[in-house]
Amino acid sequence: MNTEKITYFIYARKSTEGEDRQSLSISSQIEDISRLQTQQGLRVTETITDSASAKIPFNRPAYASMIKRIKKGEAGGIIVWKIDRLARNHLEWGELMHLLQTGVIKSIWTMHREYLSSDSALLISLEASMATQFSVDLSEIVKRGLRKKVSLGQPPIIAPTGxxxxxxxxxxxxxxxxxxxxxxxxxxxxxxxxxxxxxxxxxxxxxxxxxxxxxxxxxxxxxxxxxxxxxxxxxxxxxxxxxxxxxxxxxxxxxxxxxxxxxxxxxxxxxGRKEKPKPHKHDFAFTGFIRCGCCGCAITASRKLKKLQTTGEYKDYTFYHCTKRKGAATCADKRYTTEKEMLALIEEELQNIALVPRWKSWAAETVKADNEDELQKQQKLLKSIGDYEQKLLSELDNLLDLRISNELSDEQYNQKKAERRHQLIRVQEKYSKRKRTLTTGSSR
The missing domain is CATH 3.90.1750.20 (Putative Large Serine Recombinase; Chain B, Domain 2)
Structure with missing residues (x-):
C-alpha cells in the first residue's frame, strides 16, 4: 500500500467506564501513535478523541463525525492505538468492515499492524468479535460483582455525607x-x-x-x-x-x-407539612403536677437552643417557669429554673419524706401487677406484628405466582414487590425492637 497518497485521522478513545480502566490514557495513546506516524511517514490531517464507551452503538459523536468525513473523502485511513478503540459492538464493527472492504477506508494502522482492504475479512471479523465478546464478558463480570457486593450489605455507591x-x-x-x-x-x-x-x-x-x-x-x-x-x-x-x-x-x-x-x-x-414548621409539643418531666409557690399557677417549661460563645456550638436548655394564668393575678416570681436546678430541688424535698412499710408493699404489688398487664399487652402486640410479617411474606409469594402466570406485567410486579419489601423491612425492624424490649422487661 502506498501510504503517501493516503490522508489519515488519528483516533484515540478512553472510556470512563470500568471496562477500560486498564487502557492507556488518551495522551499516552497519542504519544505512541505519533511515534508510529513518524516511523511510517503517515500523513495526518486531524487528531480526534473520544471519552465515551464503544460498547454502546452510536454513542460517540466524535467517532460518528469522523466516519461521516471519511465517507465524504476528507481522509482515507485511520491510525488508532489498538483496533478495539474503534468499536466494541457489532453494529459499528459491521459498518467499519464494510467501509474497509469496499475501499472507502483504505488503511487502518495500529501499533502492531496495518489493516488493508485486501486483507481477509475473516481475520478482521474474528478480531472484531473478540473485542465485542470481551465487552460482553466484562460487563457480566462487573454486574455479578455488584450483585455479590449488594448481597453482602455493601452499597456500590459513593458514600453520602457523614x-x-x-x-x-x-x-x-x-x-x-x-x-x-x-x-x-x-x-x-x-x-x-x-x-x-x-x-x-x-x-x-x-x-x-x-x-x-x-x-x-x-x-x-x-x-x-x-x-x-x-x-x-x-x-x-x-x-x-x-x-x-x-x-x-x-x-x-x-x-x-x-x-x-x-x-x-x-x-x-x-x-410533608405544607405550612411552616410549628413549635414541637414537648413532654417535660416535671410539668403538670407542680405549682408556683408565689401565685399558685401551674409550672410550665420551655426548651431553647443556644449558641455557646466559648466554643460556638449549640446546646439545648430546658427552663421551668410560672405560667401566670390564674385570673388577673400577677406573679412576683420572675425567675427561670433550669432542669438541673429542678432535679436538685425535688431530690431535696424527697429527703424529707419517709415511706410507710405497708404503703411501700402495696405500691410494689401494684407496680408488679401493672407490669404483668403491660407484658401481656406487649406479647399480644408482638404476635400481631409477627402475623402481619407473615402476611406480607405470603403476599410476596402470591405476587411471584401472578407474575409467572402473566397476570402481572414486569413493571406492575416490580412496583408491588418494592412496596411489600419496604413494608416488610419496617415490620421486621419493629418486630425485632419489640422483641428486645419484651425480653429486657421479662428479665427484670
Whole structure:
C-alpha cells in the first residue's frame, strides 16, 4: 500500500467506564501513535478523541463525525492505538468492515499492524468479535460483582455525607465506613429536624455557622459549607437508617446506621407539612403536677437552643417557669429554673419524706401487677406484628405466582414487590425492637 497518497485521522478513545480502566490514557495513546506516524511517514490531517464507551452503538459523536468525513473523502485511513478503540459492538464493527472492504477506508494502522482492504475479512471479523465478546464478558463480570457486593450489605455507591469509602487496592474489597469528622454533625442535623422547629435551610445554616461544617476536600476542590439541597437529599435518603436502594429495592447494609427507621419516618412526616414548621409539643418531666409557690399557677417549661460563645456550638436548655394564668393575678416570681436546678430541688424535698412499710408493699404489688398487664399487652402486640410479617411474606409469594402466570406485567410486579419489601423491612425492624424490649422487661 502506498501510504503517501493516503490522508489519515488519528483516533484515540478512553472510556470512563470500568471496562477500560486498564487502557492507556488518551495522551499516552497519542504519544505512541505519533511515534508510529513518524516511523511510517503517515500523513495526518486531524487528531480526534473520544471519552465515551464503544460498547454502546452510536454513542460517540466524535467517532460518528469522523466516519461521516471519511465517507465524504476528507481522509482515507485511520491510525488508532489498538483496533478495539474503534468499536466494541457489532453494529459499528459491521459498518467499519464494510467501509474497509469496499475501499472507502483504505488503511487502518495500529501499533502492531496495518489493516488493508485486501486483507481477509475473516481475520478482521474474528478480531472484531473478540473485542465485542470481551465487552460482553466484562460487563457480566462487573454486574455479578455488584450483585455479590449488594448481597453482602455493601452499597456500590459513593458514600453520602457523614460516611467515607475505604480505599483498598484489592478490587471489590472496599466498603463504607463512618466519617469521624462529619458523622456527629449530620446526626445533629437529624436531631434538629426531629424537633420540628427548623426548616432544612435553617438546619444547614446552624451546621455551617455554628459548627463550621465543611465538605471533604479533594484534589480538585476545597471543602464547602453544607448546601441546603445536599442536606435535603440526605434526610430523605433511607441510607442513613442502615438500608440502601439498589435497582428499586431496599437492602440491609452492613455499615453503621445513623438514625432509626422510626426517626426517618418522623422526619418524612415533618417534611410533608405544607405550612411552616410549628413549635414541637414537648413532654417535660416535671410539668403538670407542680405549682408556683408565689401565685399558685401551674409550672410550665420551655426548651431553647443556644449558641455557646466559648466554643460556638449549640446546646439545648430546658427552663421551668410560672405560667401566670390564674385570673388577673400577677406573679412576683420572675425567675427561670433550669432542669438541673429542678432535679436538685425535688431530690431535696424527697429527703424529707419517709415511706410507710405497708404503703411501700402495696405500691410494689401494684407496680408488679401493672407490669404483668403491660407484658401481656406487649406479647399480644408482638404476635400481631409477627402475623402481619407473615402476611406480607405470603403476599410476596402470591405476587411471584401472578407474575409467572402473566397476570402481572414486569413493571406492575416490580412496583408491588418494592412496596411489600419496604413494608416488610419496617415490620421486621419493629418486630425485632419489640422483641428486645419484651425480653429486657421479662428479665427484670
Amino acid at each position: 460516611y467515607l469509602n475505604t480505599k483498598h487496592n484489592d478490587h471489590g474489597s472496599n466498603s463504607i465506613i463512618v466519617d469521624p469528622k462529619r458523622w456527629p454533625l449530620m446526626r445533629k442535623a437529624f436531631d434538629l429536624m426531629l424537633t420540628g422547629q427548623y426548616t432544612v435551610g435553617q438546619v444547614a445554616a446552624i451546621l455551617n455557622d455554628g459548627y463550621n461544617f465543611r465538605s471533604r476536600s479533594t484534589k480538585k476542590r476545597m471543602g464547602k459549607p453544607l448546601a441546603t439541597s445536599v442536606l435535603y437529599r440526605s434526610i430523605i435518603d433511607p441510607f442513613y437508617t442502615g438500608y440502601f436502594n439498589y435497582k428499586g429495592e431496599l437492602h440491609k447494609g452492613m455499615y453503621k446506621p445513623m438514625i432509626t427507621l422510626e426517626e426517618f419516618d418522623t422526619i418524612q412526616v415533618i417534611l
